[in-house]
Amino acid sequence: MLGKLVASMTLTTILVFGLLFGLLAALGLYFNIGMYGIIGLGIIFGLIQWAIGPKIVRWSTNMQPLDRTQFPWIEETVHEMCIKNKTKIPKITIANTSMPNAFVFGRTNKSATLTLTRGLLSTLSQEETKAVIAHEIGHIKHNDMVVMTILSVIPTIAYLIAMSTFFGRRSRDHGSAVLIGAGAFAVYFVTNLLIMHFSRLREYYADNFAGHQMRPSLLANALAKITYGLSLQKQEKKNSTLRSFYAVDPVSSSYEVMKFSSHYKDQHISEEEVKQAMDWERKNSFSKFGELFRTHPLTYKRIEKLYQLESQLNTS
Numbered sequence: 001m002l003g004k005l006v007a008s009m010t011l012t013t014i015l016v017f018g019l020l021f022g023l024l025a026a027l028g029l030y031f032n033i034g035m036y037g038i039i040g041l042g043i044i045f046g047l048i049q050w051a052i053g054p055k056i057v058r059w060s061t062n063m064q065p066l067d068r069t070q071f072p073w074i075e076e077t078v079h080e081m082c083i084k085n086k087t088k089i090p091k092i093t094i095a096n097t098s099m100p101n102a103f104v105f106g107r108t109n110k111s112a113t114l115t116l117t118r119g120l121l122s123t124l125s126q127e128e129t130k131a132v133i134a135h136e137i138g139h140i141k142h143n144d145m146v147v148m149t150i151l152s153v154i155p156t157i158a159y160l161i162a163m164s165t166f167f168g169r170r171s172r173d174h175g176s177a178v179l180i181g182a183g184a185f186a187v188y189f190v191t192n193l194l195i196m197h198f199s200r201l202r203e204y205y206a207d208n209f210a211g212h213q214m215r216p217s218l219l220a221n222a223l224a225k226i227t228y229g230l231s232l233q234k235q236e237k238k239n240s241t242l243r244s245f246y247a248v249d250p251v252s253s254s255y256e257v258m259k260f261s262s263h264y265k266d267q268h269i270s271e272e273e274v275k276q277a278m279d280w281e282r283k284n285s286f287s288k289f290g291e292l293f294r295t296h297p298l299t300y301k302r303i304e305k306l307y308q309l310e311s312q313l314n315t316s
Contacts, residue, residue, distance in 0.1 A: 100229035131219035138209030158188035216310040249296035
């Protein structure tokens with residue numbers, strides 16, 4: 001399973017950068033920029049995103065350093081897991097929001113910050129919170145949050161190119177400009193889909209990592225509680241700017257609870273309820289299509305894989 005996930009994530013990254021390079025190559029030919037100019041343009045945009053990304057996250061989130069006297073067990077858990085997995089210990093912050101969630105961000109895995117919300121700490125048990133912490137440390141271990149930060153700038157580049165070629169004042173060879181603009185919009189759309197696919201894969205990868213640190217069913221139950229809690233935070237989820245970085249997607253959670261409200265209501269999902277949801281998923285073509293536009297897999301799918309992992313670990 002892990003081998004397929006890594007291969008798929010690598011292929012997705014190559015495709016995204018390949019599409020960007022193709023678009024920049026067409027733009028370079030049109031404006032006579034040259035190969036070095038094309039490569040330089042891509043590198044500059046990537047470096048800007050890499051440099052300012054963490055600052056944007058801090059600016060958009062009301063966070064403060066962890067109070068070690070209030071939550072000493074959080075620091076102990078993070079240190080223990082990081083040392084065990086030979087990962088640099090991140091800074092730990094608490095976000096002052098009632099929305100139950102967690103995320104990590106940073107320029108590298110050596111300068112990462114792990115953030116837990118107060119809503120998460122008030123919703124989950126200590127063991128469930130530790131499982132979520134393990135999931136976030138998995139992102140640091142895999143360094144995928146840095147890849148996501150860089151990848152996320154590519155659709156923006158494509159969009160800016162499309163707008164500049166369609167609505168710019170350059171009159172020479174209008175037909176070529178239209179073709180480049182149309183191609184840029186296509187790249188913008190496709191790279192968005194590929195990045196969301198990458199985002200879903202990295203969540204499975206981090207879940208698997210967490211399942212080897214804590215009992216997988218602990219994370220499964222935590223995901224159910226977070227999803228239900230997010231569905232009650234309508235205003236905050238609409239204003240979310242960190243959608244792909246959260247442990248659970250704050251935008252689509254209400255959809256899941258709306259479809260399976262009876263299962264989520266007790267904030268615990270049994271294996272039988274997972275099977276019922278999976279049967280519904282397999283028969284519902286609209287749900288499969290809708291997942292293409294999600295940054296996270298459906299929570300039920302993540303829970304199903306965690307139960308499968310727990311079964312494998314118990315029999316090994």
